[in-house]
Amino acid sequence: MTAFTSAVSSNWSFPTSVRFGNGRIAELADIVRELGARRPLVVTDDGLKTLFPVQRTLEVLKAGGLEAGFFHNVKPNPTGRNVDEGVTFLKQGGHDLVVAIGGGSALDAAKAIALMATQTIAMWDLEDIGDNWKRADTSGLIPVIAIPTTAGTGSELGRASVITNEAEKRKVIVFHPRMMPDVVLMDPELTIGLPAHITAATGMDALSHALEAYCAPSFHPMAEGIALNALLLIKTWLPRAVADGSNIEARAQMLIASGMGCVALQKGLGAIHALAHPLGALHDTHHGLLNAVLMPYVLTFNAPVLEDKLALLARFLDLPTHDSAAVVNWIVELRKQLNIPATLPGIGLTAIDEDRVAAMGESDPCAGGNPIRLDRDNLRTILRAAIAG
Incomplete structure (x- = not known):
């Protein structure tokens, strides 16, 4: 088992739309517009906020004429408080799309922020138990573009987020089929560092x-x-x-x-x-x-x-x-x-x-x-x- 297909630049879906290839972060502003958005919110974790992948993301959005918000108050094991603060930040800034960039922690938090921005129920009510997911309001969901910077959780292609309920000291799997990002940008160059x-x-x-x-x-x-x-x-x-x-x-x-x-x-x-x-x-x-x-x-x-x-x-x-x-x-x-x-x-x-x-x-x-x-x-x-x- 030694023959592999070379990882060449390409697009595919399964069912998420994936844009794969070196340097494809340059397409981000165009993708935001394709999704009908104008005020993206970049969400990452605190450890990544000054590093190249995130700074490159912000640079591409700015060069594309988009005024991006920036939220990075996300812990390595994201918490309900992180999500609540992100939702408040998104609403106050009038943001209409989430750019999730980072490892599993940032991606999970960002997906949860996008989902909960349009809900009236508590996030914990969407725990992956039975048909809880049917309680969500899907009439005006915020679109998500996911950009992984680690090869680990694969959260960019997932329909759930793992969020820590600090009051109960328990990790909760928050699930909804529509949590799956609208577009995934897989740019291997962003993982080099x-x-x-x-x-x-x-x-x-x-x-x-x-x-x-x-x-x-x-x-x-x-x-x-x-x-x-x-x-x-x-x-x-x-x-x-x-x-x-x-x-x-x-x-x-x-x-x-x-x-x-x-x-x-x-x-x-x-x-x-x-x-x-x-x-x-x-x-x-x-x-x-x-x-x-x-x-x-x-x-x-x-x-x-x-x-x-x-x-x-x-x-x-x-x-x-x-x-x-x-x-x-x-x-x-x-x-x-x-x-x-x-x-x-x-x-x-x-x-x-x-x-x-x-x-x-x-x-x-x-x-x-x-x-x-x-x-x-x-x-x-x-x-x-x-x-x-």
């Missing part, structure tokens, strides 16, 4: 989406095929992107893989995310890093019911042997290669309330997509393995 450790952590996030989607027991053959190809792309290109951040082909292929992982995850997620969500909410830890640490422990726990599926994956990835152990070993070795610690204490989590995390994980929407039914005892077993190593 990403540090190696962030490239690694976000890349492992993309891997977690594709892997859990592939392993989820639900039937969605299209998503499963997309997940498989995303896994192959990540296996090939993530180490190269981390080793040489200026490798534009690796950056491009990882952007593609990240988006594919997000598309695939509609098939389901599992224990990796069911545990990462409460751990992230309680400890404010990077989501991709949590997923990377938890991944082999969850896969080992699920392996007894996934042997045939993981054997197929091992063959597809051309691993040394074709069994579940080969897949687990690949992930462990990849994590070492990327200098990611093997345990939760290794990333600074030394005072974990196991019972609370297990209880929160059991009620997380992602728990239902795990191949083995998750209860508190099972989640506690995985968690203790990730603590002890």
Whole structure:
């Protein structure tokens, strides 16, 4: 499995309209106008506000004759307060479109801001439970252009945002089918300056989406095929992107893989995310890093019911042997290669309330997509393995 299509400039939809290619940020002002907007609001996180991708975005809008607002009060794990403040900023500035730029945090916050700007109900009323999404008013939604600067969450192609409810210390998945951005600008050049450790952590996030989607027991053959190809792309290109951040082909292929992982995850997620969500909410830890640490422990726990599926994956990835152990070993070795610690204490989590995390994980929407039914005892077993190593 060594032949790949070169990541060349192109347009596609699935169903989101994607403009992919180096330097395509230059088209942003034209896209804003195509969507009938005149006063865009650029939303990013505080860590990105002075860096090249965001400054280039603001420059392109200004050169295109558009007066853009700029909101950057977004935490690495975005909160309900961040969204509320963004909605107020958007309304006060009379903005008619959101330009979401950044990693998953910025994109999730921006999508939530655009959705909630036209709602009369609370954001938490749109938590991804049952048919809550039908409560939203979709009569005057604010359009969104999403510009990813990391290859991780794939949120630019997603229909949900993960937002922390600070009062409950809980990560909430806010969902609506219309949250999917109207246009995605995938410009690999905007990811060149990403540090190696962030490239690694976000890349492992993309891997977690594709892997859990592939392993989820639900039937969605299209998503499963997309997940498989995303896994192959990540296996090939993530180490190269981390080793040489200026490798534009690796950056491009990882952007593609990240988006594919997000598309695939509609098939389901599992224990990796069911545990990462409460751990992230309680400890404010990077989501991709949590997923990377938890991944082999969850896969080992699920392996007894996934042997045939993981054997197929091992063959597809051309691993040394074709069994579940080969897949687990690949992930462990990849994590070492990327200098990611093997345990939760290794990333600074030394005072974990196991019972609370297990209880929160059991009620997380992602728990239902795990191949083995998750209860508190099972989640506690995985968690203790990730603590002890």
